[in-house]
Amino acid sequence: MTGTIELLEAVRASSVMLGYAENFVYAPSVQKEREIVEKSRAQILRMAGEESHSGSHSPVYGIWSVQGGGSLIAKGCHPLGAILYLKRTEGLARLGKPLRPASVSARTHSITRIAGFDDRGFLRTKYQDTEDYGFLHVKFEEGTVEDVTW
Numbered sequence: 001m002t003g004t005i006e007l008l009e010a011v012r013a014s015s016v017m018l019g020y021a022e023n024f025v026y027a028p029s030v031q032k033e034r035e036i037v038e039k040s041r042a043q044i045l046r047m048a049g050e051e052s053h054s055g056s057h058s059p060v061y062g063i064w065s066v067q068g069g070g071s072l073i074a075k076g077c078h079p080l081g082a083i084l085y086l087k088r089t090e091g092l093a094r095l096g097k098p099l100r101p102a103s104v105s106a107r108t109h110s111i112t113r114i115a116g117f118d119d120r121g122f123l124r125t126k127y128q129d130t131e132d133y134g135f136l137h138v139k140f141e142e143g144t145v146e147d148v149t150w
Contacts, residue, residue, distance in 0.1 A: 024049075024082035034089050041093045044086060047146045049079025054124035055132075062127035070130030072108060075150040080136065083146045102141040108134040 011018040024030055036042060055074050060066040067074065084101075091099030108131035112123060119125055124132070136148040 022078065024078045025085045027082070030082045030086065033086060037086065037089050038093045042090065043094065043144075044090050045144050047083050047086065049083055049146070049148045051075040051078050051150045062124075062130050062132075064129045067130065070108060070127075070134075071132055071150050072106065072134050072136065076134055076136055076148050079150075080138075080148050083138065083148065087140055087144075087146070099140050099142060099144075101138050103139045104136065106134060106136045 008018070037044065053075070055061050055071060056067075058067075061074065062070075064070065087100075088098040091097055110127060110131050111117065111133045112119070112125040112127060113132075117125075134150050138146045138148075140146070
C-alpha cells in the first residue's frame with residue numbers, strides 16, 4: 001500500500017494524468033482478430049463474449065449508488081468493448097465506415113439472492129441492490145448479432 005500512496009503523491013506533484021483502463025481491446029487475441037479482419041476484409045456474422053467471475057474485491061461492489069452500476073457495468077462492459085471494437089474494424093475495412101449497433105436488449109438477474117440458491121461459499125453473494133448475472137444482445141445495422149453474458 002505504501003507504493004500506491006507514493007505513486008499517487010508523485011502524480012499529484014507532476015503534470016501527469018493517472019488513469020486506469022481495463023479493456024479486452026488490447027488483448028493479443030483481439031488484436032490478432034483485428035489484424036485478420038483488416039487484411040481479409042472479413043465479415044463477422046456473430047460473436048459471443050463472456051466474463052465470469054465474482055467481480056471486484058471492493059467492499060462496496062454490489063451497491064448501485066457507490067459502484068455506478070451492476071455487473072453489466074463491472075463485467076459485461078469488457079467483452080462488449082471488444083465486440084464493438086471488432087465490428088467497427090470490420091465496417092471500416094469492408095465498407096469504409098464503422099458498423100454501429102441498431103438495437104440492444106438485455107436481461108439481468110440476481111441469482112445469488114433467489115430463495116433456492118444453495119450458497120456453498122464459493123460465489124460472491126454480497127450484492128446489495130445489483131444484479132449478478134446478465135445477458136446482452138446487440139443487433140448491428142447490417143443485421144449481424146452479438147451476445148454478451150456475465
